[in-house]
Amino acid sequence: MSINKLPVDNWEKVDVSHIPNSDRPVSQHELHGKGRFFGLFGGEHVAGTEFVIGATFVMWGVSAFDVIVGLILGNLLAVLTWALLTAPIAVQTRLTLYTYLEKISGASIQKIYNAVNGIFFCIIAGAMVTVSASAIREILNIPVQTTWYPTSVSFVALVLVIGAIVAIVAAYGFDSVTRFSSICAPWLGVIFVSGALVGLYHLVTTSSSVTGITSFSDFMVLANESIWIANPNSSFTIFHVMAFAWICNLAMHGGMSDMAIFRYAKKASYGYISAVGMFFGHYIAWICAGIMGAAAAVILSTSLTELDAGAVAYQVLGTTGVVAVIIAGWTTSNPTIYRAGLAFQTIFSKYSVKTVTLATGILVTLIACFPFAFTNLLGILGFMGMILLPIGAIIVTEHWILPKMGYTRYWAHYKGLKLNPAALYSWLISGGFVILMSLTGWIHLFFLAVPTWIIASVTYVFFAGRFGAKEPYPEEKAKDRLIQEALKQEADSAALAERESRCQEGPTKFLNIYNIVAGLGIVSLLISSFMVFIGTMDLSMYKYVAFISTIMYFIFASFGQKMKKSVQ
Numbered sequence: 001m002s003i004n005k006l007p008v009d010n011w012e013k014v015d016v017s018h019i020p021n022s023d024r025p026v027s028q029h030e031l032h033g034k035g036r037f038f039g040l041f042g043g044e045h046v047a048g049t050e051f052v053i054g055a056t057f058v059m060w061g062v063s064a065f066d067v068i069v070g071l072i073l074g075n076l077l078a079v080l081t082w083a084l085l086t087a088p089i090a091v092q093t094r095l096t097l098y099t100y101l102e103k104i105s106g107a108s109i110q111k112i113y114n115a116v117n118g119i120f121f122c123i124i125a126g127a128m129v130t131v132s133a134s135a136i137r138e139i140l141n142i143p144v145q146t147t148w149y150p151t152s153v154s155f156v157a158l159v160l161v162i163g164a165i166v167a168i169v170a171a172y173g174f175d176s177v178t179r180f181s182s183i184c185a186p187w188l189g190v191i192f193v194s195g196a197l198v199g200l201y202h203l204v205t206t207s208s209s210v211t212g213i214t215s216f217s218d219f220m221v222l223a224n225e226s227i228w229i230a231n232p233n234s235s236f237t238i239f240h241v242m243a244f245a246w247i248c249n250l251a252m253h254g255g256m257s258d259m260a261i262f263r264y265a266k267k268a269s270y271g272y273i274s275a276v277g278m279f280f281g282h283y284i285a286w287i288c289a290g291i292m293g294a295a296a297a298v299i300l301s302t303s304l305t306e307l308d309a310g311a312v313a314y315q316v317l318g319t320t321g322v323v324a325v326i327i328a329g330w331t332t333s334n335p336t337i338y339r340a341g342l343a344f345q346t347i348f349s350k351y352s353v354k355t356v357t358l359a360t361g362i363l364v365t366l367i368a369c370f371p372f373a374f375t376n377l378l379g380i381l382g383f384m385g386m387i388l389l390p391i392g393a394i395i396v397t398e399h400w401i402l403p404k405m406g407y408t409r410y411w412a413h414y415k416g417l418k419l420n421p422a423a424l425y426s427w428l429i430s431g432g433f434v435i436l437m438s439l440t441g442w443i444h445l446f447f448l449a450v451p452t453w454i455i456a457s458v459t460y461v462f463f464a465g466r467f468g469a470k471e472p473y474p475e476e477k478a479k480d481r482l483i484q485e486a487l488k489q490e491a492d493s494a495a496l497a498e499r500e501s502r503c504q505e506g507p508t509k510f511l512n513i514y515n516i517v518a519g520l521g522i523v524s525l526l527i528s529s530f531m532v533f534i535g536t537m538d539l540s541m542y543k544y545v546a547f548i549s550t551i552m553y554f555i556f557a558s559f560g561q562k563m564k565k566s567v568q
Helices: 033-043 049-059 064-095 097-105 107-140 153-172 174-206 216-227 237-248 268-300 310-319 317-343 354-369 375-403 421-440 449-467 475-500 508-533 539-567
Strands: none
Touching: 033 268, 049 107, 049 268, 049 310, 049 317, 049 375, 064 216, 064 237, 064 268, 064 375, 097 107, 097 375, 097 421, 107 153, 107 310, 107 317, 107 354, 107 375, 153 317, 153 354, 174 216, 174 268, 174 310, 174 317, 174 508, 174 539, 216 268, 237 268, 237 375, 237 449, 237 539, 268 310, 268 508, 310 317, 317 354, 317 449, 375 421, 375 449, 421 449, 508 539
């Protein structure tokens, strides 16, 4: 139904049946409290990428101070971006990025965005398949793959097998993988800390400066001597560390992708909960991964550049490390393939989501055969964020800046445009700026966020004013308000009906027992690694205890989750 044919006197007369559920604002009855967001950010930001990123900081040749302080500042900037930009707009609109982008810029821009987003997701998923393969490679004695191309037929065959499994599971068993990922998150976090404690033990035994770590100053001496060794010829500084920590998830916060999450938040202030993921996730995991990488290099008497995630984890943690890398890569690649499939499905809409996801999995597997995605992950993440950042700038400009200038928000929607030319030109100009700077090196990729945002915002205001944003559209505004009210009322009614149909009774006693035993497995991991750190447990015993603790955790955590699902 055309917006110009809608009644203006009563929202109850408005037909919104043609609007799919995915494009509707969430109901006030579907909002979640703080606990859900603590769990979400605590789990999502401890993943397979952390093994790669943490080790890369070691290879940059920056000091321990640069890493420790730079990561604090950069992660703080990321939290503020979520809290001050992403969450407020998500709470005010209650829409996903895709729906809001279509309303602002039209369906054509949305499809272009989905195509670009899908390609980047494929590259990241490919890197994570390579990470999982690196762990199994360690067991099968396949050579380390550190060049951009494969140097072993056996490695390619291994990747093809893993990629096929990941693609099939992503297409047919995504819900199960999602539930399993939530189990893995706390265990992976402990694995990073445990690996760091064991790694520090190795580094202390080979250090000429410290005989033990009894204070923070002891740690800093060891860190500067054996982990983050400052190279005066390095082109990287504390500002590079800080900038990368900020832009690592730029597509999610600055690019507004996490509107999909925060539309369920009761308050915009929940954006600050992202600090859980940034500091208990990224910050700790990256530092711990760096320690493990440095320790593995010492154990093998080689350069960290010659090692992959599987080699690092196996040398420090043994079989448990191999399991950690496999699971970390798998649980990261599966949802990433699924997201890429959803993005591509909006373009190839005549095919089912499963078919498109399988095709996406094939593409991801081919990418994974070439370790360039793994060896250049930081650059890929940075470039992805910069290319998608202009979309976030356009959304913020449309949502807040245009109304303050007296322009009309949603002007392209009111004009019935399928392609907002102002958004297209703004994205092309700012994206071209990113590509030009990346090719010439005039400004480092990590420092492009602010100028790219400014260019996108200014050009969007300029072109929007010339293509129709200055017009008032009073009738279209009134009719749009009726549509939004009708959608709100329908969403509230549907959410209430669903809430009343849920059964809340169940065997919670057994659920608590399973969770307690699973928690004991986590505690056992931490205690045993600390005993290695202080020299009261040998490494062979630790690796045995760690493996048994891991098995115990996954068995009881899986039963606990199955029980939890049955009572919901």
